[in-house]
Amino acid sequence: MSIREFAAHLGVHERLVSKWEAGGARVHPRPVNQAALDTSLARSDEVVRARFAELIDVTADRSASDLQAPRANSVRASYSSDAELLALVDSGAMRGDASAAISERDLIMAAAHEASEHAGRAEATNVGPTTLEQLDADVTRIANDYVHVPPVPMMVEMLRVRRRVYRLLEGRQRPADTGHLYLLAGTLSGLLANASTDLGHHDAAGEQARAAWAYAELCGHNGLRAWTRGMQALIDYQAERPRRAVLLAQHGQQYAESATAQVRLHNIEARIWSKLGSTEDTERCVRAADAARSGGVTDTLHDEIGGVFGFTEPKSHYYAGATFIHLGQAEQALAATRRAIELYASGPVEQRSYGAEALARVDNATAHLINGSLDGAAEVVGPVLELAEDKRIAQLEERLTGLRHRLAGPRFRTAAQAHALDERIEEFCGASAGREQLAAPHPG
CATH class of the missing domain: 1.25.40.10 (Tetratricopeptide repeat domain)
Structure with missing residues (x-):
C-alpha cells in the first residue's frame, strides 16, 4: 500500500506514518497505534512490539551520523529469529551500513520461511x-x-x-x-x-x-x-x-x-x-x-x-395483465391474466406460485369489472377469498381494495351481488390486517 492508503487503513494522517517511517524525530506510535500496526502487518508477538518501540527510541536519541556504526552493531545483535529479523525489516532500522550487518543467509532464509508459512496459512480453509x-x-x-x-x-x-x-x-x-x-x-x-x-x-x-x-x-x-x-x-x-x-x-x-x-x-x-x-x-x-x-x-x-x-411464462403473463390493467386495456388484461391462471393451475405443484396466481385472479376480476361483468369478477376472485390467512400477502389487500373501489362505483352500487362480494373482500382484508401472521410467496 502507499503511505496514503496505509494511513487511511490505520485511521491516522499520512504525515504521521511518514514520520514513523523516517525515524529521525521523536515521534513514535502510541500503544493504540502499535496495536493497529501489529494487526495490519500480521504481527502479534510481544517481542516484535517491544523491539519496534525500542528501535524507534534509539533512532530518536541519536543523529544520523552517529548511528551508522553503532546501528550496524545494534542490528547485528538484535535478532535471534526469523520473526525478529523481519520485524527489523518492517521497522526501517536496517538502512545504509546497518544492512551490511545482516547475515545474507539469515535474510534469504527468513524471507523463504515467511513465504512458506504464509502460503501454508493461505491454504488453510474453513470451507470445503x-x-x-x-x-x-x-x-x-x-x-x-x-x-x-x-x-x-x-x-x-x-x-x-x-x-x-x-x-x-x-x-x-x-x-x-x-x-x-x-x-x-x-x-x-x-x-x-x-x-x-x-x-x-x-x-x-x-x-x-x-x-x-x-x-x-x-x-x-x-x-x-x-x-x-x-x-x-x-x-x-x-x-x-x-x-x-x-x-x-x-x-x-x-x-x-x-x-x-x-x-x-x-x-x-x-x-x-x-x-x-x-x-x-x-x-x-x-x-x-x-x-x-x-x-x-x-x-x-x-x-x-x-x-x-x-x-417463468405464467409470471410473464401475470406481469402483462397487471400492466394492461394500469392502462385500462381490459381485453388484453383478461387474455393475459387468464393465460397466467391456466398455466399456474396446470403446472407442477412445486412450481405453482399461488401468490402470483392470486394476484392474477384479482387483476382478471378487475378487467371483468371494467367490462361490466360482475358475474365474471365474482367467479374468478372466489378462490382468492378462500385463501388461508397465512397465505395472504400484503399486495393482495392493496389490489382487493382497488377492486372494492370499482364495486362502489355507480355502475355496480345498487347490485346485491356487488354488496355481497364487497362484504367478502372486507372480511378477507380484516383477517389479513395482522401482518405478523401473513405468509405467502412474492410474485415479483
Missing part, C-alpha cells in the same frame, strides 16, 4: 467443497420452495443459512471460496428482501436489497446484480416511488446477460411505466421483452436456481 455444495443446495431449495410455502417459516430457513455463511466469512478461506460465500450471502439477502416485501415491510426490504447489491458487487456476479436491481425497482414501485423504480430497472439491464434477466427487467419497467400512464414507454418495453425472449443465453441465478429468481 462439501460445505459449499450443501449451501448451494440450501439456497436452491429455499428459492424454489418459497413460491409455494408461506414466507414466515421460510424466513427462518433463510436466516439460518445466511448466519452460517456469515460465520464462515469470519474465518479463512481461499479467495475463490470467499467470492462464493459472498454470492450465497447476496442471494439469501435477496430472498429476505422478497419476503420482507411480501409482509409489507418496504423499508426492511430495501435494506436487505441494498445488502444483496453490496454482496453482488463484492463477488462481481452480474446475474445477482441484475436480479437485485429488479427487486429494488419493485420495492420502489410498491412504495410509490415509480420514477426511481424506472431508473433502477434500466440500470439493471447493463448487467442482464441472460434472456431471462432481460425479459424480467423489461417487464418490470413496462409495469412501472403503465402505472405512470405512459403508453408509449410501456409498449416500447413490451417490444423489448419480446425481442429479448428469443435469446439463448442463460445464467446460474435466473435459470439454474430459478424459483424466486426465475421469470
Whole structure:
C-alpha cells in the first residue's frame, strides 16, 4: 500500500506514518497505534512490539551520523529469529551500513520461511467443497420452495443459512471460496428482501436489497446484480416511488446477460411505466421483452436456481395483465391474466406460485369489472377469498381494495351481488390486517 492508503487503513494522517517511517524525530506510535500496526502487518508477538518501540527510541536519541556504526552493531545483535529479523525489516532500522550487518543467509532464509508459512496459512480453509455444495443446495431449495410455502417459516430457513455463511466469512478461506460465500450471502439477502416485501415491510426490504447489491458487487456476479436491481425497482414501485423504480430497472439491464434477466427487467419497467400512464414507454418495453425472449443465453441465478429468481411464462403473463390493467386495456388484461391462471393451475405443484396466481385472479376480476361483468369478477376472485390467512400477502389487500373501489362505483352500487362480494373482500382484508401472521410467496 502507499503511505496514503496505509494511513487511511490505520485511521491516522499520512504525515504521521511518514514520520514513523523516517525515524529521525521523536515521534513514535502510541500503544493504540502499535496495536493497529501489529494487526495490519500480521504481527502479534510481544517481542516484535517491544523491539519496534525500542528501535524507534534509539533512532530518536541519536543523529544520523552517529548511528551508522553503532546501528550496524545494534542490528547485528538484535535478532535471534526469523520473526525478529523481519520485524527489523518492517521497522526501517536496517538502512545504509546497518544492512551490511545482516547475515545474507539469515535474510534469504527468513524471507523463504515467511513465504512458506504464509502460503501454508493461505491454504488453510474453513470451507470445503462439501460445505459449499450443501449451501448451494440450501439456497436452491429455499428459492424454489418459497413460491409455494408461506414466507414466515421460510424466513427462518433463510436466516439460518445466511448466519452460517456469515460465520464462515469470519474465518479463512481461499479467495475463490470467499467470492462464493459472498454470492450465497447476496442471494439469501435477496430472498429476505422478497419476503420482507411480501409482509409489507418496504423499508426492511430495501435494506436487505441494498445488502444483496453490496454482496453482488463484492463477488462481481452480474446475474445477482441484475436480479437485485429488479427487486429494488419493485420495492420502489410498491412504495410509490415509480420514477426511481424506472431508473433502477434500466440500470439493471447493463448487467442482464441472460434472456431471462432481460425479459424480467423489461417487464418490470413496462409495469412501472403503465402505472405512470405512459403508453408509449410501456409498449416500447413490451417490444423489448419480446425481442429479448428469443435469446439463448442463460445464467446460474435466473435459470439454474430459478424459483424466486426465475421469470417463468405464467409470471410473464401475470406481469402483462397487471400492466394492461394500469392502462385500462381490459381485453388484453383478461387474455393475459387468464393465460397466467391456466398455466399456474396446470403446472407442477412445486412450481405453482399461488401468490402470483392470486394476484392474477384479482387483476382478471378487475378487467371483468371494467367490462361490466360482475358475474365474471365474482367467479374468478372466489378462490382468492378462500385463501388461508397465512397465505395472504400484503399486495393482495392493496389490489382487493382497488377492486372494492370499482364495486362502489355507480355502475355496480345498487347490485346485491356487488354488496355481497364487497362484504367478502372486507372480511378477507380484516383477517389479513395482522401482518405478523401473513405468509405467502412474492410474485415479483
